[in-house]
Amino acid sequence: MRSILLIMLFVCGCNQLCSQAAEIHHFAYSVEIPDNAPALWVRWNLSPANLTNKVANRADYFFADDPSTPSKEIDNAYSHSGFDRGHLCPSADMRFSVVAQKECFYLTNIIPQTPALNRGTWERLESLCREWCKTRGTLLIYAGAIYPPDIENKRFLHGSSIEIPSECWKVITCATDTKIYAIGFRMPNAPSLDLNPFRYVVPVSTLPTPRATTPVTENMQWWATASAR
Numbered sequence: 001m002r003s004i005l006l007i008m009l010f011v012c013g014c015n016q017l018c019s020q021a022a023e024i025h026h027f028a029y030s031v032e033i034p035d036n037a038p039a040l041w042v043r044w045n046l047s048p049a050n051l052t053n054k055v056a057n058r059a060d061y062f063f064a065d066d067p068s069t070p071s072k073e074i075d076n077a078y079s080h081s082g083f084d085r086g087h088l089c090p091s092a093d094m095r096f097s098v099v100a101q102k103e104c105f106y107l108t109n110i111i112p113q114t115p116a117l118n119r120g121t122w123e124r125l126e127s128l129c130r131e132w133c134k135t136r137g138t139l140l141i142y143a144g145a146i147y148p149p150d151i152e153n154k155r156f157l158h159g160s161s162i163e164i165p166s167e168c169w170k171v172i173t174c175a176t177d178t179k180i181y182a183i184g185f186r187m188p189n190a191p192s193l194d195l196n197p198f199r200y201v202v203p204v205s206t207l208p209t210p211r212a213t214t215p216v217t218e219n220m221q222w223w224a225t226a227s228a229r
Helices: 002-010 016-020 048-052 098-103 115-136 220-227
Strands: 021-025 029-034 041-046 084-087 110-113 139-146 167-175 180-188
Touching (some): 041 048, 041 115, 084 115, 115 167, 180 220
Antiparallel strands (some): 029 041, 139 167
């Protein structure tokens, strides 16, 4: 019930880009994609039950085009680019289902991330989310990327239309009996980062996520306390 409530909080009040985009629903996550552009965001629920039910192994799956979209990405553009294939919705959250694990390797869920981000601070935040899920309950998570608005500052993987984001962001929400807690992160897609995700906490309202239709409580200590349990 809480996961349904969380989704209802965010399905309305979306930013203006969302009105020009299509939301694609897969088995365990949804992705918002505007025409001829990278994904705006990916959204999924992370529940304690799903974390304990591990039936799919990441090693059995490979990156693939999303059959729900007409545009096709060039996966081999990542080779020797210096960038990782970074998941927005992480593979480790999707091990509860063979279908969910397969679909999280669709290239619409993948963005170029520096190794320092993908294997460092971003991965630590993913692990924190799983800790929070175990101690706080079901989470609704949005993740996305921010791209330079000016043409001269845009970068692409060599020989492809895959744009390299300048930053990545994530919003995590959790419903209790009395409040809806939320926390936002915004991280540079840079060669080096602080490994502590809490260094990158920002107000949720500053991130390009659909707007909450009910007030949320942003209390970093509430999340930090859950991490320390």
